[in-house]
Amino acid sequence: MGLPRLLVVDGMGGASPRDYLRSLAPLAELKVVYSPPPFPDLAAQKERELAARADTVEVVTAHRPDDVAEVVERTARSWSADGVFAQNEHLLTEVALAAERLGLAYHSPHSASLLRRKDLQRDALSAAGLPGPRTAVLEPGVDPAVALAKVGLPAVLKPAVGVGSISTMLVDSAQALAAAVDEAAHHYRNDPRMYGREPLLVLESLLVGERWHQDERFGDHASVESLVFDGEITHLAVSDKTPLARPFRETGHLLPSILDDERQEVLREAASAAIRALGLRHGATHIEFKLTSAGPRVIEVNGRLGGSVARQLELTAGYDVIADLGRIALGVRPHANPRFECSSLFLSPASPQRDVVVRAVHGEDRARAIEGVRDLAIRWPAGTRPDWRMGGFSSLWRACLTSPTADGVFTVARRLEDALTVELDDVG
The missing domain is CATH 3.40.50.20 (Rossmann fold)
Structure with missing residues (x-):
């Protein structure tokens, strides 16, 4: 056969x-x-x-x-x-x-719509009893102040359907709302990934987080990476996040997490509840959480792996999650058996929140030669213009690092950042 x-x-x-x-x-x-x-x-x-x-x-x-x-x-x-x-x-x-x-x-078409439409996703999570931010859709032709009155300040403005934190920004005053809406809509329409579609924008009350690590190397958010086979959930890893760059841009994450077992289990339980709330039965999920004093709060559920997760699982555990996703697609139970032997840090430094051009990149060869630097990609070479409005796509470079310990991998990161310099000039 x-x-x-x-x-x-x-x-x-x-x-x-x-x-x-x-x-x-x-x-x-x-x-x-x-x-x-x-x-x-x-x-x-x-x-x-x-x-x-x-x-x-x-x-x-x-x-x-x-x-x-x-x-x-x-x-x-x-x-x-x-x-x-x-x-x-x-x-x-x-x-x-x-x-x-x-x-x-x-994923069923209904579940796919909940994964892609963040406003519908919030409704489904709320209906299942998962606490989250107050949310309001900015209806076309309706004064955005109506939505702001439902949500309150400070608020986060984002598209209902987006990618990589595109058009996501903080609104900290009623006076700033109209300009933020115009700017977000303009960015969205002009991003090639949106293929000219009109944005549907959403306001959410700002989730206030706290560091669960008591360590300034980490931010107040985390993610859980999971597989679902015929409704059966297997959590592969919890990832710790480095602090966000403005405005809400991810800069990196550590896998596996160094949170204590009890807090990791709280995150896994919250991830299971979110997966069930959206009716997901097949495939991968990447669920991002804000860490708060009242427990984890879902930022968003994605019906895919986190961007660097497949590579990090390979580096830290010798585990091929892409093969397991192939098994799920063919109706075969996944192995889902990562056993971590080291730590991996993915770094993705954000472009500054202004218009810039890359003048020069220095130290790339030295950076690649550092022990523990497993992958390094310069995203924007000399002469190019990273556009911060495109979210994570505008990161200056991306790297996957490994070391036997979490502290060790942050030491590798410092050596990399000392060796690699991206010179930027402002564009007037």
């Missing part, structure tokens, strides 16, 4: 073709539906990696995200696919629609 057939859907974000093809090839025959990212350099890199496997893996192109559901359904039917694999957040709804029509394991 031959291998089952697994249809992989690839687009903006998620694992690289090199990584997912390596992990999934032992499990199944593979075919790829590819939706090109709206950034030429990123698309070219993905296409080079796909071309390197052209002798064994056929690629079918869906030129726009709106085409994905139809292309996935048609391709899966003609090829008799046994499963569909996708880890791209912006294609979640389209893949869910196709998977339901095909009778294949994936």
